[in-house]
Amino acid sequence: MANGATAAAVPQSVPKRMIAFIVRWTTATNHKDIGTLYLCTALLNLFLGGTLALCIRAELFIPGLQFVEPNFFNTLTTMHGLIMLFGFIMPVAVGFANWLIPMMIGAPDMALPRLNNMSFWLLPTATIMLVSTLFMDGGAPNFGWTMYAPLSTTYGPPSTDYMIFAVHMLGISSIMGSINIITTIATMRAPGMTWMKLPVFVWTWLVTAFLLIGIMPVLAGAVTMMLFDRNFGTAFFDAAGGGDPLLFQHIFWFFGHPEVYVLALPAFGIISQIIPTFSRKPLFGYRTMVMATILIGFLSYIVWAHHMFTSGMPYGAQLYFMLATMLIAVPTGMKVFNWITTMFRGSISFETPMLFAIAFVFMFTFAGCTGVMLAVAPADFQYHDSYFVVAHFHYVLVNGLTFAFLAGAYYWYPKFWGRMYNERLGKIHFWLSTISVNVLFFPQHFLGLAGMPRRIPDYALQFVDFNFISSIGAFVFGFSQLIFVYNMISSRHRGAPASDQVWEGAEGLEWTLSSPPPHHSFQTPPRVD
Amino acid sequence: MSEPTSSEKYYVPASSHWPILCCVALFTFFAGIGRWLHELPSGPWVWLGGVALLVVVLFGWFGTVISENLSGVYNEQVGRSFRSGMKLLILSEVVFFAGFFGGYFFIRLWGVPMLGGEVHPITSVMLWPDFTADWPLLTNPDNGRFLGATDLGSPWGVPLANTLLLLTSSVTLTYAHRAVGSGHDGILKIGLLLTILLGVTFLGLQAHEYMNDYERNNLTLNAGIYGSVFYLLTGFHGFHVLVGVIMISTMLGRAMKGHFSRPGDHFALEGVAWYWHFVDVVWLLLFLFVYWL
Numbered sequence: 001m002a003n004g005a006t007a008a009a010v011p012q013s014v015p016k017r018m019i020a021f022i023v024r025w026t027t028a029t030n031h032k033d034i035g036t037l038y039l040c041t042a043l044l045n046l047f048l049g050g051t052l053a054l055c056i057r058a059e060l061f062i063p064g065l066q067f068v069e070p071n072f073f074n075t076l077t078t079m080h081g082l083i084m085l086f087g088f089i090m091p092v093a094v095g096f097a098n099w100l101i102p103m104m105i106g107a108p109d110m111a112l113p114r115l116n117n118m119s120f121w122l123l124p125t126a127t128i129m130l131v132s133t134l135f136m137d138g139g140a141p142n143f144g145w146t147m148y149a150p151l152s153t154t155y156g157p158p159s160t161d162y163m164i165f166a167v168h169m170l171g172i173s174s175i176m177g178s179i180n181i182i183t184t185i186a187t188m189r190a191p192g193m194t195w196m197k198l199p200v201f202v203w204t205w206l207v208t209a210f211l212l213i214g215i216m217p218v219l220a221g222a223v224t225m226m227l228f229d230r231n232f233g234t235a236f237f238d239a240a241g242g243g244d245p246l247l248f249q250h251i252f253w254f255f256g257h258p259e260v261y262v263l264a265l266p267a268f269g270i271i272s273q274i275i276p277t278f279s280r281k282p283l284f285g286y287r288t289m290v291m292a293t294i295l296i297g298f299l300s301y302i303v304w305a306h307h308m309f310t311s312g313m314p315y316g317a318q319l320y321f322m323l324a325t326m327l328i329a330v331p332t333g334m335k336v337f338n339w340i341t342t343m344f345r346g347s348i349s350f351e352t353p354m355l356f357a358i359a360f361v362f363m364f365t366f367a368g369c370t371g372v373m374l375a376v377a378p379a380d381f382q383y384h385d386s387y388f389v390v391a392h393f394h395y396v397l398v399n400g401l402t403f404a405f406l407a408g409a410y411y412w413y414p415k416f417w418g419r420m421y422n423e424r425l426g427k428i429h430f431w432l433s434t435i436s437v438n439v440l441f442f443p444q445h446f447l448g449l450a451g452m453p454r455r456i457p458d459y460a461l462q463f464v465d466f467n468f469i470s471s472i473g474a475f476v477f478g479f480s481q482l483i484f485v486y487n488m489i490s491s492r493h494r495g496a497p498a499s500d501q502v503w504e505g506a507e508g509l510e511w512t513l514s515s516p517p518p519h520h521s522f523q524t525p526p527r528v529d
Numbered sequence: 530m531s532e533p534t535s536s537e538k539y540y541v542p543a544s545s546h547w548p549i550l551c552c553v554a555l556f557t558f559f560a561g562i563g564r565w566l567h568e569l570p571s572g573p574w575v576w577l578g579g580v581a582l583l584v585v586v587l588f589g590w591f592g593t594v595i596s597e598n599l600s601g602v603y604n605e606q607v608g609r610s611f612r613s614g615m616k617l618l619i620l621s622e623v624v625f626f627a628g629f630f631g632g633y634f635f636i637r638l639w640g641v642p643m644l645g646g647e648v649h650p651i652t653s654v655m656l657w658p659d660f661t662a663d664w665p666l667l668t669n670p671d672n673g674r675f676l677g678a679t680d681l682g683s684p685w686g687v688p689l690a691n692t693l694l695l696l697t698s699s700v701t702l703t704y705a706h707r708a709v710g711s712g713h714d715g716i717l718k719i720g721l722l723l724t725i726l727l728g729v730t731f732l733g734l735q736a737h738e739y740m741n742d743y744e745r746n747n748l749t750l751n752a753g754i755y756g757s758v759f760y761l762l763t764g765f766h767g768f769h770v771l772v773g774v775i776m777i778s779t780m781l782g783r784a785m786k787g788h789f790s791r792p793g794d795h796f797a798l799e800g801v802a803w804y805w806h807f808v809d810v811v812w813l814l815l816f817l818f819v820y821w822l
Contacts, residue, residue, distance in 0.1 A: 027544040108539045111610040114590070118548035125552045129559065161566055165559035172555070175621050183613040187606060188539075213617060217625035225632070225761065231566050232750050234757035236632070239656070241675035242666045242754035244640035247632055254628070314648065520541055 026121065029113035030519060031098045032416075034120050038095030039409075041124060043485070045087030048131070050478050052080040057440075057474035059457050060467050073457035074142035079134065081145030082163075085259070086170045087127050089397065092405045093266035094119075094177050097205050099416060101181060103510035104199045106190025106528065108520040111183040119177035126169035133159035133166075144455060146256070149237035149248040153229040160230065164223045171220040178209035178216075190509070192528035196290070199508050200283065203290050204269030207297040211258045211265070214301065219255040222248060249311055253304035261300040263397065265293060267404035268335055271357050273508070274411050275339050278354035279346030280505035285338040292331035292338075299328045309380045318377040325375035329368060336365050351503075352426030356407030359434050360400055367395035370445070385455075388448025394441045406433075406484065413488065414502045418516040419495030425487040432480035439473030540607050542597070547590035554582035591779075595797075599788070608794045615800040619807050622769070626811050629765065633758045633818070637664050641754070644670055669753035678748035678756060684820035687738045691731050692816050695770075698727035699809045702777070706802050710792040717789060721781040724805070728774040735767050762815055769808045776801045 028034055056076050059067050068076065098116065102109055110116045133140040136159040143151035152160055185198070185206050198206075226248070228234040235241025237248045276283045283289065305313060305321045313321075339361050348354070370392040374383055383389060413421050443466035448454075452463045459467065498515045509528070513521060561576025597603060645662025646653030653660060657670040669675040682688070705720025739760075742748035748756050780789075780798050789795050 023546075024544075026549040027546045029542055029544045109541045112614055113542055114545050114548050115614070117545065118551055121549050121552040122555065125556045129556065158567055162560075162563050165563060169555060169559065175618075179614050179617040179621070182617055183610050186613050187609045213621045214624055217621050218628035221625055221628035221632070225757075228750070228757070228761070234750050234761070235669070235675050235754050236636075236757050236761075238675075239644060240671035241669050241757070242636070242641055242644065243757065244636060244643075247635055247640060250635060251628060251632060254631070312649075523539075525539075 027117070029109075029117050031102050031110045031113070031116065031521075032517070032519070034110075034116050035095050035098030035100075036416075037120050038091045038098055038123075041120075041127075042088050042092035042095055045083055045091070045127065046481070049080050049083040049088055050481070052076050052083065054474060054478050056080065057471040060459070061471040062468065063459055063461060063464060065458055068457065070457045071139060071142055074144070074455065075134070075140040077455050078141045078144050079130075082130060082141075083127070084397070085145065085263075086167075087123070087130075089263050089401060089405070090174065091123055093205075093208070093263065096201075096266065096270065096405070096408055096412075097177075097181055100412070100510060101184055101202055101205060102188070103513060103517060103521045104202050104508055105185065105188060105193055106509050106522050106526045107184065107188035108522050110180050111188050112180045115176050115180050119173045119180065122169050122173035122176075126166040126173065129162055129169070130166040133162050136162070146252060147223070147226065147248075148252070149226065149229065149245045152226055153237055156230065161227065164227045167223045168220055171216040174212050174216045178212040181205055181209040182213075190522065190525040190528050196287070197528060199269075200272035200286070200289050200293075201266070201269035204265040204272070204293050207293050208262050208265045211262050211297055211300065215255045215258045215262070218251060222251040222255065225251075246308070246311055249308050250305065253307045254301075256307065257304040258297075258300040260396070261296055263401055265296065267360070267401040268293070270404050270408040270411070271339060271360055272335075274353050274357040274407055275342050275361075276507070277411075277503050277505045278351060278357075279343045279348050281342055281346040282507075283338065284341040284344075285334075288334050289338055292334045295331040296328060299324065299331070303328065306375055306377075306380075309377045310384045322375055322377040326372060329372055332368055336361060336368075351410075352421070352423060352430055353407045353411035355427070355430045356403050356410065359430070360403045360407060363395060363403065363438075364400035367392060367400050370395065383448060385453055386448035387444045387452045387454055390454050391441050391444035391448055394444070399437050399441060403433075403437075409484075409488070411503075412510075413491070414495075414498030415510060415513075415515050415517070417492055417495075418498055418514075419491050419493070420498050421491040421495060422487050425483055429480060429483040429487065432483070433477060436473045436476035436480060440470055440477050441473070443467075443470045443473075540602060540604055545590075545593065547586055547593065550582065551586045551590065554579050554586050557582060595783070595788070598794075598796075603794070605794075608796055611796045611800070615796075615803060619803060622807065626762075626765070626814075629758075629762055630814065630818070633762065636754055636758060641666055664755075666753060666755045672753075675751060675753040676747065678742075678746050678752045680746045681748065682738065682742065682746070684816065687734050688816055688820040691734055692812065694727050694731045694734070695809050695812050698724045698731075699806055701727065702802055702805055706798060709789045709795050709798055712790060714784065714787065714790050718781065718784050721777055721784060725774055725777050725781065728770055728777065732767060732770055732774070735763070735770075759819065762819055766808065766811050766815055769811070773801070773805050773808050776804065 025033065025037065028037070055068065056073070059065075059073060059076075098110065101107075136157075138157035138159060141147070141152070141156060141160050141163045143156060147163075185202060189198075225234070225236040229236050229238065229243075235243040237243050237245045239245065272283055272289060303321060303325045305317065306325045309318055309321075343358075350358075370388070374380055374389065374392055410421060410426055413419075447463055447466045447470075450462065452459055500513065500515050501511055502515060503511075509522075509526060510517070512526070556579075557575060558579030561572055561574070561579050563572075564575055565572030641662045641664060643649070643652060644657065644660060647662070660670045661668070665678075665681055667677045667679070667681075669677045701720050701723040705717050705724065708714070708716040708720065748759065750756055750760055780801055783789065783797070789798060
């Protein structure tokens with residue numbers, strides 16, 4: 001309760017207040033404080049990564065080299081990918097987990113609060129190290145976020161070593177965070193909160209945390225081998241010494257594919273909370289939802305090589321990875337079916353979170369369909385490393401998951417801060433974002449099918465029109481997010497006070513607490529029947 | 530207000546400055562290694578600063594937890610959380626080694642035979658037609674760049690001795706663990722001391738074997754893929770043994786102060802024991818697949 005103490009005794013002078021402020025946030029052990037830190041850091045990184053993306057789209061606005069050198073263009077794509085994945089979309093999910101899981105299961109806090117603080121503060125620490133590579137001699141890493149050897153070993157710039165250490169710290173952060181989340185769910189549930197009563201968001205995070213524990217150490221191992229190859233003369237990824245560059249791709253994608261579901265599952269969880277609320281019906285098929293989550297988690301471990309069809313693989317392996325990948329469409333389809341069936345004959349109202357959630361269902365399903373196209377091994381030889389792939393995974397990550405997290409931000413904002421956001425601005429933000437994001441990414445499918453490769457700063461003339469349209473969409477989408485930031489900041493003091501229930505149809509323990517909730521959510525465990 | 534909230538069921542610690550200091554220590558540590566690798570003169574000093582701060586943090590953080598435990602503010606729920614956390618930490622370590630073992634088997638069963646001309650002979654014909662795939666790989670495809678090892682030691686010498694040392698150490702640790710809370714502090718201390726001695730002997734023999742490999746057999750980090758995977762797997766295992774020895778030494782220090790003589794919840798020793806047994810199992814797999822088969 002030292003947080004409360006520092007807040008209560010307001011020191012007089014400005015420097016003292018600044019010190020008190022810094023001490024309060026750097027030493028925080030409260031799950032809400034840490035959740036807020038995660039969410040704010042994620043937002044900052046979203047704009048950092050977004051700025052890099054706008055540089056990319058500005059360069060691709062018209063053919064020819066306008067603003068950046070080809071090598072710097074490569075560092076832009078690399079840093080954009082790394083910052084968005086590790087700095088934005090993973091932390092935003094962890095931020096929601098920190099805020100919500102203790103409230104949803106009826107606990108006062110996370111099980112290991114000090115570890116929680118360390119998980120968070122490793123994130124800005126690692127981000128600083130990662131971003132500092134931009135200012136080093138030889139430039140930042142320029143081999144894409146996939147860090148393929150030998151681009152990252154033999155040909156990587158000197159700053160690659162610092163990127164490796166940043167990844168190590170991010171890995172420690174994720175593993176500690178996951179340990180904490182699983183432990184919290186396992187040991188801190190309120191009496192009567194049985195496994196099959198857990199909200200779907202908690203279930204998705206439980207599976208996500210196990211995925212993270214199963215993949216982050218593997219990534220740490222991969223970048224460690226990279227470090228050794230770069231500095232100590234080993235031959236892990238060098239065929240001249242008997243190693244194999246494909247080994248890196250296998251290990252990386254063993255991490256990389258479950259990583260996709262690490263990002264997606266919490267988003268599924270958020271959508272599964274929002275749609276029932278605004279449909280005023282309980283979630284359709286709770287059990288199948290839980291089963292589908294576990295199944296997706298399991299399948300995600302055994303499909304990694306579909307990223308490597310063109311790298312060379314026996315036909316039997318290609319066939320296996322193709323079919324296994326397509327199998328993931330089944331549990332994902334179950335989820336989409338359940339969301340739609342929850343809405344079916346519900347008394348739906350279209351507040352901003354519901355709008356984002358419905359847009360998520362549409363656009364994520366579309367992204368899933370292009371995913372099935374990419375899974376077809378013979379066809380993949382045409383799509384591979386083209387803008388079609390870029391369009392596919394941006395539909396997953398931006399049109400899908402980012403929309404889900406925006407939905408979550410609007411949905412729980414009144415609960416977190418006790419004030420309603422501005423509904424009118426929310427709707428403007430929604431429509432601007434939805435239209436512009438499709439203008440941004442939809443044409444990229446055509447570019448890819450027509451043969452435009454990814455990660456190039458210049459392109460042939462037949463690709464001009466679609467790139468032009470895409471860049472316009474990018475700038476509109478990027479700047480519309482400022483409306484969101486303005487809404488979040490201004491409503492903090494000017495918004496109408498929110499009731500405890502907030503949404504008419506909302507169910508779950510978090511809505512029984514006051515808005516904003518008390519510092520330690522549940523001092524005594526509530527009874528769940 | 531400064532009292533930790535202690536309702537009937539939950540324990541919530543107050544805010545703490547150790548985690549943020551730990552982050553600063555890790556940053557300094559890694560920045561130091563980075564500067565060192567890039568041959569900047571400040572590198573080793575920055576790294577040492579990181580290590581020193583890390584040591585301070587570990588003492589401070591664990592010290593806080595120990596004194597909280599001794600003052601009796603913990604309850605049964607905290608014990609369950611610590612146990613769950615330790616099990617998951619060990620799970621993540623299992624995955625860490627599983628990744629390396631996966632890489633090892635990929636190289637041994639797929640990568641090297643492919644270079645030798647299996648599946649697609651064209652790879653071998655175009656690149657290194659004289660290369661023959663063997664395991665352990667002593668002659669590399671490009672033996673000019675990566676000079677292979679001349680000889681490998683027998684698994685029935687030092688590696689077997691090391692296996693026996695670690696197996697015995699698991700027994701002595703279990704022996705010590707059983708004595709916790711029973712009042713037989715002597716047995717506990719002797720058990721822990723024996724475990725530490727066995728662990729240190731293991732490390733000494735391993736270091737001796739490494740020197741032997743380096744000087745006489747030319748089995749170095751530069752000796753191609755065999756040297757790479759050999760040192761990666763055994764090196765990380767050795768590092769874990771070192772960490773384990775430090776942990777058990779800490780337990781011995783606490784046993785000397787009588788922390789484990791009362792009956793009660795002694796999670797620390799239990800967690801350390803789990804860790805040690807895990808390190809033991811990793812060694813058995815190493816002995817089986819890297820040294821022997």
